[in-house]
Amino acid sequence: MRRKKAKQRASGPAVTTVVVMRLYIANNAPNSRRAVANLEAICKEHLEDNFKLEIIDVLETPLRALADGILVTPSLTKVSPAPAARIVGNLSDKSSVLHALGIEESVE
Amino acid sequence: MKPDLRALDGNPPRPNAGPGFENRILHLVKGGPERKAIEAGEVDAVMDPATGSALLLPEAQGALRQDQARVRSLLALSADWCWEQDEDYRFVAHTGAASGSSGIYDEDIIGKTLRDSPFDSMSDVDWRAHRRLLEWRATFRDLELRCTDRAGEMRWVSISGEPTFDGEDRFKGYRGTMRDITQRKQLQTLAQKRIRFARDTFDALAVQVWVLDSAGTVIMANKPSGTFAADGLGADVREGANYLEVCDKARGNERVDGAAIAAGIREVIAGGSPLFHHEYVCNSPAGRCWLDLTATAFPGEGAALVVVSRENIAERKRQERPPGPGRKVAKGGSAANSLLAALPRKDFQRLLAGLKPVTLTYGEVLFEPGDPIRHVYFPSDCVVSLLTTVEGHQALEVGLVGREGMIGISIALGMDRASVRALVQGTGTAMRMDAAHFRKEFRKSLPLQGELYRYAHAKLAEARQTAACNRFHTVEARVARWLLMTRDRVGSDEFPLTQEFLADLLGVRRVGVSQAAGALQRRNLISYSRGTIRILDRKGLEAASCGCYEVIKDL
Numbered sequence: 025m026r027r028k029k030a031k032q033r034a035s036g037p038a039v040t041t042v043v044v045m046r047l048y049i050a051n052n053a054p055n056s057r058r059a060v061a062n063l064e065a066i067c068k069e070h071l072e073d074n075f076k077l078e079i080i081d082v083l084e085t086p087l088r089a090l091a092d093g094i095l096v097t098p099s100l101t102k103v104s105p106a107p108a109a110r111i112v113g114n115l116s117d118k119s120s121v122l123h124a125l126g127i128e129e130s131v132e
Numbered sequence: 133m134k135p136d137l138r139a140l141d142g143n144p145p146r147p148n149a150g151p152g153f154e155n156r157i158l159h160l161v162k163g164g165p166e167r168k169a170i171e172a173g174e175v176d177a178v179m180d181p182a183t184g185s186a187l188l189l190p191e192a193q194g195a196l197r198q199d200q201a202r203v204r205s206l207l208a209l210s211a212d213w214c215w216e217q218d219e220d221y222r223f224v225a226h227t228g229a230a231s232g233s234s235g236i237y238d239e240d241i242i243g244k245t246l247r248d249s250p251f252d253s254m255s256d257v258d259w260r261a262h263r264r265l266l267e268w269r270a271t272f273r274d275l276e277l278r279c280t281d282r283a284g285e286m287r288w289v290s291i292s293g294e295p296t297f298d299g300e301d302r303f304k305g306y307r308g309t310m311r312d313i314t315q316r317k318q319l320q321t322l323a324q325k326r327i328r329f330a331r332d333t334f335d336a337l338a339v340q341v342w343v344l345d346s347a348g349t350v351i352m353a354n355k356p357s358g359t360f361a362a363d364g365l366g367a368d369v370r371e372g373a374n375y376l377e378v379c380d381k382a383r384g385n386e387r388v389d390g391a392a393i394a395a396g397i398r399e400v401i402a403g404g405s406p407l408f409h410h411e412y413v414c415n416s417p418a419g420r421c422w423l424d425l426t427a428t429a430f431p432g433e434g435a436a437l438v439v440v441s442r443e444n445i446a447e448r449k450r451q452e453r454p455p456g457p458g459r460k461v462a463k464g465g466s467a468a469n470s471l472l473a474a475l476p477r478k479d480f481q482r483l484l485a486g487l488k489p490v491t492l493t494y495g496e497v498l499f500e501p502g503d504p505i506r507h508v509y510f511p512s513d514c515v516v517s518l519l520t521t522v523e524g525h526q527a528l529e530v531g532l533v534g535r536e537g538m539i540g541i542s543i544a545l546g547m548d549r550a551s552v553r554a555l556v557q558g559t560g561t562a563m564r565m566d567a568a569h570f571r572k573e574f575r576k577s578l579p580l581q582g583e584l585y586r587y588a589h590a591k592l593a594e595a596r597q598t599a600a601c602n603r604f605h606t607v608e609a610r611v612a613r614w615l616l617m618t619r620d621r622v623g624s625d626e627f628p629l630t631q632e633f634l635a636d637l638l639g640v641r642r643v644g645v646s647q648a649a650g651a652l653q654r655r656n657l658i659s660y661s662r663g664t665i666r667i668l669d670r671k672g673l674e675a676a677s678c679g680c681y682e683v684i685k686d687l
Binding site: 049050051052053054055056082083086087089090094095096097098111112113114116 | 160161163165166169170172173174175176177178179181184185186188191192195196199
């Protein structure tokens with residue numbers, strides 16, 4: 025677990041509650057590094073402070089990842105709000121990440 | 133974070149590659165999105181429920197291996213090496229390029245705790261404290277330990293460590309770094325030895341030494357500076373005290389010397405002069421002593437600016453004193469005239485250009501009443517009597533000038549001719565200035581004008597007081613007053629004096645002086661033998677004198 029953030033501040037009509045996510049990575053491996061960077065950029069742009077992110081290293085705690093039903097890393101899961109969602113890969117496809125997180129992309 | 137790279141730790145490393153590996157992956161990953169991500173090269177690892185571990189894909193494995201290699205090569209470049217301990221704090225690994233040159237070998241420490249290793253610089257108490265830290269699972273830093281290597285050389289290492297935990301947060305042991313700090317320690321020890329040597333030398337000096345900063349605060353004082361604490365002015369100035377303040381606060385007889393010393397030290401601090409020298413006399417319960425004080429500019433960098441040293445030169449002074457008659461008053465100690473000492477530096481500097489040190493000898497008449505005043509004098513350690521002559525009588529003393537004053541004050545008041553006789557009573561030095569030059573300087577310097585007007589007023593008041601005293605007070609009280617005044621101007625409790633001379637000065641018959649001196653001697657206030665007067669009890673003598681002494685002293 026690397027970082028947790030939580031602060032109430034809505035930035036758009038789509039985001040009214042805190043989004044809780046878990047990102048599963050394999051230490052410092054290239055796709056894992058990329059996934060962390062991509063997700064941080066997306067959160068900064070669309071969620072501001074309205075999110076909680078837990079980063080789990082499967083090399084350190086593999087049993088935790090298995091228990092959570094993770095098959096490959098990097099994987100991102102949205103825990104809440106419902107519905108739960110999962111996306112795999114290095115999160116470079118921004119629109120599918122936003123879709124999985126239930127964030128509507130602004131029209132501008 | 134410690135990566136559990138079991139797949140990487142094999143030796144030789146076996147890459148996760150080949151058709152068998154691919155089949156295994158495909159077997160594990162059946163879902164469409166996951167397979168797509170693998171094909172797109174966006175996956176680093178696949179979970180294997182059978183082994184409960186993550187299988188790194190070849191690319192990720194290679195990247196992490198490179199990371200590790202990079203850390204290893206950086207470690208090889210550094211002076212540190214790494215170690216690991218198990219749950220019982222026993223060393224289980226000891227790696228790094230620098231470990232070979234440290235003099236500490238695997239067999240010295242592997243399987244042993246730090247306590248059992250050949251380190252010998254920590255006491256049992258230190259070890260217990262360290263052990264407590266470990267039990268708290270605390271990170272420790274820069275624990276410095278000493279050992280003797282196989283060559284018999286003393287070595288020092290610095291150890292830092294942090295606890296490690298497994299996935300279930302169970303304590304696994306400690307790991308950390310070790311660094312050879314032998315060289316640094318050797319230099320430190322050498323530096324400490326040098327500092328101690330310098331300090332011992334400083335304390336072994338026979339003279340008292342104070343090192344001051346720019347504010348006059350004592351930042352260092354040697355041992356002798358605190359030993360003859362009864363030696364008057366500035367004797368009890370410890371580290372942290374302010375030397376200048378002590379001088380400024382000096383009272384009574386020490387005021388003049390205090391002011392002169394403070395002014396001199398300030399001058400050195402301001403960079404106006406590299407050296408200041410002052411000789412003075414002070415009285416201590418142990419007796420009278422001569423002190424020689426020198427302030428020199430401190431050449432080094434840092435806060436220190438002035439070094440003040442002080443030496444008791446009583447012995448040397450005693451030997452220097454010329455024997456025999458001809459000196460009515462013993463030579464005093466102070467080298468500075470307090471009127472000059474009271475001037476601001478700028479004014480003093482300008483005046484100094486026209487001042488010439490001269491020696492005035494006993495019996496010398498500087499001028500007679502009515503004479504044009506050619507020179508003014510600022511006595512340093514001589515004493516001059518001002519006498520008024522009345523036809524048909526002996527000259528009567530109306531003033532006594534020492535280092536606190538000036539001879540030729542009439543010039544400052546606009547009179548070119550003398551109104552009194554100036555007779556040297558005690559041989560010594562004075563600063564002399566040409567009257568014309570003095571007139572010019574006097575007009576230019578407001579502080580000098582202020583000082584001299586104040587002094588002229590004091591002299592006038594003294595003359596008034598003396599006149600009244602001579603008319604109304606007993607001979608005994610007047611003798612006591614004169615002795616005390618002379619003592620203040622000479623800066624000494626002992627001075628040669630004949631009764632005839634004193635009778636002349638006071639305008640009384642010799643027998644009157646004899647009776648008075650005898651009475652004072654019987655009360656053990658003074659002693660008198662072979663032409664030398666010695667004041668034994670200053671306080672008692674003050675009580676015996678008329679109030680005029682107090683009045684004149686406070687002017």
